[in-house]
Amino acid sequence: MWDKLRAYHKTVADRRFADMVDAERAAAFATQAGDMRFDYAKTNIDDTARDLLIDLLDQADVAGKRDAMFAGAAINETEGRAVLHTALRNLDGGPVLVDGQDVMPAVLETLARMGKFASDVRDGRYTGQGGQITDVINIGIGGSDLGPAMAVKALAPYHDGPRCHFVSNVDPADIGATLRQCDPTTTLVIVASKTFTTIETMTNARTALAWMREKVTDPGAQFAALSTADDKTAAFGIASDRVFGFEDWVGGRYSMWGPIGLSLMMAVGADAFHAFLRGGQAMDLHFKSAAWVENMPAMLALVGIWHNQICGYSTRAVLPYDNLLSRLPAYLQQLEMESNGKGVSMDGADLAVDSGPVVWGEPGTNGQHAFYQLIHQGTRVIPCEFLVAARGHEDDLHHQHQLLVANCLAQSEALMRGRSLPEATAKVADRFSGDELERQARHRVFAGNRPSTTLAYPQLTPFVLGQIIALYEHRVFVEGAVLGINSYDQWGVELGKELATDLQPVIEGRADATSKDGSTAALVSFLQKAGV
C-alpha cells in the first residue's frame, strides 16, 4: 500500500492543487465533528489518494486496534499496559474492564474527590495557615505539566479560582521566580508526577517544601499529590486525603483528564472541568462511530501521513489563530513526538517508513512576523495546521477578532495560491524596468501550492477544548497504528536521564571526567572553571 501511495504521489506531485479547490471540493474534503469543521481541501489529496490512504487504515486494522484500546486491551505492549485515558472522560458511559475489573467506579470516585477538594479550596473551606488559598503551584514536568498548563491558559476566560503557577524545569530560575510571587501561608503546592520519582519534579518539590517550612508550621498540610505511587507520596509526607491516584493505564502525556488536571479544576471549577471531559467524550464517540471518510481524527492523521511519509515533508507547523492556545504547540510536541517519534515497530523490526514529524508552532499572528517568511518562500515545504475560532471572548473587541480570522484565512489562501512572476512583475512595474524589474519581481514571487489544513470551531469553551485535545490524541493513535509503532511508551527519554545521573557527581567535583568523551570532559572543565 505504501508503494502504491508513493507511486500515485509521483504522478500528481507537480500539479497545482490550487486549481482544484472549488465549492464541491471544499465540501468533499472536510469533516464535521459536533460543531467543529476540519478542512483539508487546500492539500494535494484527491479522491484516489484519499482512497489509498483509507486503505492504509484497513490494512493496519485501525478499527480493530481502536476497539481494543477502548476495551482496555494491553495495547502498550512493551510495558504490558492498557491505554485508557478515555475512561477518565467516560462520564456516563458503561463499564470499562481492565483484567476483568470495571475501572469506572474508582475513576468516578476520584473525580468526585477532586471536585470536592477543588471546591473546598475555591470556596475557602480548605485554607492555608494564613487563610484562603490565593495561589496554587503545580510542580510537574512533561505530561504532568504541559496539559494543565496549556489548558489553564486556554480557559483563562473561565478562570475564577486561585492563581495557578506551573513549575517544571529543574533550572532554579523556574521555581525561584515562582516562589517569589507567592505567600507560603496561602499557597497550595500540587506535586504532579505519575511515578513520583522524576528528578526534576522531586527536586522542585523539596525546594518548595523547604520554602514553605520557613513560614508554615505544618507545611505538609499545604501539599497535595497526583500520582500512581501511593507509597512514595506517603513517604514524602502528604496525607492520603490529599493524594489523588490514577492507574498505570493512563500515560503521562494523556493524563490531564484525571488527577493531573487538578490545577485546571482549581482554576475553572468542577463544572467547567466536567464540560472539558464531556468534549473529550464527544470526540471519543465520534472517533468510534464515524465512517473513516467522515472521521475527523482519522482524516487528520491521514493528511499528516500523506505529508510526512508520502510527500516527505518532515515538519508540521501548528498555528493557532487563538492566543488562548499559545501553549498548544508545546503540548502537541510532547503528545505527538514522544508518542510517534520512534524508529522501531511494535514487533522490534526497524520502521519501514519515517517516524512522526517534527511538530512546532506559535500563535498567529505573531508567527506571521517571525517565521512565515520561510513557510512562504523557503525551499522546504512545511504543511501548516491552522486553528481558528469564530468568536473570541472579548466581546467589545469583536472587530479585532474579525481581523484575526481574516489573517488566518489569508495565510492559508496565500500558501495555496502563491504569486506568479507576472503578478509579481505587475506589482513593481511602476518602479523598475528591464533586468532590474525581473530581479526585483523574482524576490516577490511566492511558489504557492503549499498545503495547509484549518480546524474551525465556534469558540474555545471548555467543551471545545476537550474536543480539540481528544481529536489530537486520537490522531496520534491512528498515526501510530498505521506506522505500526507503540505510541504509548517512551524509551527514548531514558538514556539522557541515566547519563545525567552519571554526570552529576562529575559536575559537583566528586568524580573525575576521565570516563567521558573529549568534548564532554572539555565542557565540564570549562564550566567548572567558570564556577559551576
Ligand code: F6P
Ligand atoms: O521522561 C519522560 C516522562 O516519563 C514523560 O513521559 C512524562 O510525562 C514525564 O516524564 C513526567 O513523568 P512523571 O509524571 O512520572 O513525573
